[in-house]
Amino acid sequence: MPLTLTILGAGAWGTVLSFLLEHNGHKIRLWSRRHDQSLAATLEGCPIIVSAVSIKGVPALARQVRQIGLAPGTILVSATKGLDGETTCLASQIWQENLPEHPVVVLSGPNLAKEIKAGLPAATVVASHQPDAAQTVQQVLASERFRVYTHHDPLGTELGGTLKNVVAIAAGVSDGLELGTNAKSALITRALSEFTRVGTVLGGKTETFFGLSGLGDLLATCNSPLSRNYQVGFRLAQGQSLETALAEIGETAEGVNTANVLFDIAQQKNISMPIAHQVYLLIHKKVTPSQAVEALMERELKPETPGA
């Protein structure tokens, strides 16, 4: 049955999600803080609200939505891949805290917006503690060009999509320095162990990090110049400053903020995150790209323990 749905955030991802939903016959209200639209009127009567704003916009927007209030049973879908700098919370946690009575569904997967916009096939994950809500979103969003899987681990699903952005910066550096396929394969594989380690401490399930929203998104983002986070790393390796790289990319690259938040989390919880640590040092100009590679290669020798 065709529905009227709201998408919050008219950036690259919000716009492509609206194309996917319109393709399925739904009517979309696309909201942006830049447009002259009432948020209350945009939300009214919509059974599903999709948030696709950058993490920096989520806390204030979630408070606004709470103040307006939603009809009972309205589902909130969170498509943001970032960590809040102030609270270290994921976007879905911020939404759930503001809308405790409502089902929250995480949408995350290997979903480069430009490929989906071009009509290329892709798959994603919708994860929630409320299986009915995840199934509803699956039915509404799935099509012959967008395969949607449900999942029961929203935290792990969202953490995979969030943590891989930091690795994508490192992968961009690797390619920018022309380090070759062996180096990048080692980087991606060790990074998967690293983010599984922190992700499980933060509450995700180990197996989730080996699925579409973890390994799947890691591979997509680390191997595509369409990824803004990859572009950040590539440009840093070419000698651009972070400020110039971000300005020229002109869209959100969540991995920069996530690297900062992860650094704090790793310190607080005493978790070893060598790759994320080098990305943090690099974006703070404490090491050069080549020094970051050297630091990783010269770490103390140890046995490999995949996934740990």
Ligand SMILES: NC(=O)C1=CN([C@@H]2O[C@H](COP(=O)(O)OP(=O)(O)OC[C@H]3O[C@@H](n4cnc5c(N)ncnc54)[C@H](OP(=O)(O)O)[C@@H]3O)[C@@H](O)[C@H]2O)C=CC1
């Ligand atoms: N692009 C992609 O391929 C994918 C992106 N994502 C995730 O989706 C999120 C959005 O990314 P994307 O659309 O690509 O980025 P864009 O830079 O294209 O758009 C960012 C969006 O966030 C909004 N926004 C930014 N800051 C604020 C704020 N302070 N208050 C309210 N709204 C704000 C922007 O609004 P405005 O236009 O008014 O500035 C815009 O709608 C990110 O977390 C990203 O990781 C997830 C999967 C795929």
Ligand SMILES: O=C(CO)COP(=O)(O)O
């Ligand atoms: O999350 C994404 C692909 O799944 C988009 O990656 P970027 O934000 O690096 O462009």
